[in-house]
Amino acid sequence: MQEACRKDVERAFGVLQSRFAIVKGPARFWDKQILHDIMTACIIMHNIIIEDERDEQEDVVISTPQSILNAENMEITETERFQRFLAQHKRLKNKEAHFALRNALIEHLWERHGNEAM
Numbered sequence: 001m002q003e004a005c006r007k008d009v010e011r012a013f014g015v016l017q018s019r020f021a022i023v024k025g026p027a028r029f030w031d032k033q034i035l036h037d038i039m040t041a042c043i044i045m046h047n048i049i050i051e052d053e054r055d056e057q058e059d060v061v062i063s064t065p066q067s068i069l070n071a072e073n074m075e076i077t078e079t080e081r082f083q084r085f086l087a088q089h090k091r092l093k094n095k096e097a098h099f100a101l102r103n104a105l106i107e108h109l110w111e112r113h114g115n116e117a118m
Helices: 002-019 032-058 071-092 095-113
Strands: none
Touching: 002 032, 032 095
C-alpha cells in the first residue's frame, strides 16, 4: 500500500517537473512555506491546463461510416479545424488574461499570507 502511494506521488511530481521548470531545480535553499506556495501554484495551474484541454476534446467529432465526407467537404472541415486552433491559440496567448490570472494569484497569496513571507 505504501509503495503504491509512493509511486503515485512520484508520478505526479514527475508530471509537474515536466511541465514547470521551477519544480525541476534544486529546492534545498528555499523556505518550506515558499516551496509550499510554489507547489500549490503549480498544481492549480496544472489543473487549469488539464481542464482547458478537456474542454478542447469535447469539440472533437468522431466520424462514423455514415458521415464520411468527400474531399471538398474535408478541406472545409480542415480549414474550420485550423481556424478553431488559431482561435484557441490566440486565447491561450492573451496577455490581458495572463496578467489578470497573475494578479489574481498574487492577490490570493497576499490575502492568505500578507507580509509573512518577507
